[in-house]
Amino acid sequence: MKGxxxxxxxxxxxxxxxxxxxxxxxxAKFGISKSTVHKDLSxxxxxxxxxxxxxxxxxxxxxxxxxxxxxxxxxxxxYKGDDAS
Numbered sequence: 001m002k003g004x005x006x007x008x009x010x011x012x013x014x015x016x017x018x019x020x021x022x023x024x025x026x027x028a029k030f031g032i033s034k035s036t037v038h039k040d041l042s043x044x045x046x047x048x049x050x051x052x053x054x055x056x057x058x059x060x061x062x063x064x065x066x067x068x069x070x071x072x073x074x075x076x077x078x079y080k081g082d083d084a085s
Contacts, residue, residue, distance in 0.1 A: 006048045008032075009040035013049075013056040016041075022063050 008030070016026050023041075027034045041060065045053040 005040070005044060009044045009048060010052060012037055012040055013045055013052050016059055017052075017055050020059055020063070023060070 012026050012030055012032075015021060015029065016023075019025075021029070023034050023037045027037045030037075041053070041056055045056065
């Protein structure tokens with residue numbers, strides 16, 4: 001996704017807030033790297049739109065707290081073949 005960096009940062013942030021997407025999922029959707037998503041959300045967005053930054057920060061912290069659970073479920077599905085929902 002080429003174009004205005006500030007615009008991209010806001011679009012990615014809104015997507016993550018609305019869908020509770022992970023950084024990896026957002027990067028895949030927008031065709032950018034995970035590090036670019038992090039840079040957009042943690043550095044650029046803070047100065048562009050602070051309110052949006054605070055909202056997306058909450059979602060990212062929630063995703064980070066749940067990361068170990070999602071990893072465990074993925075491993076379970078991989079080795080047992082069951083749906084660990």
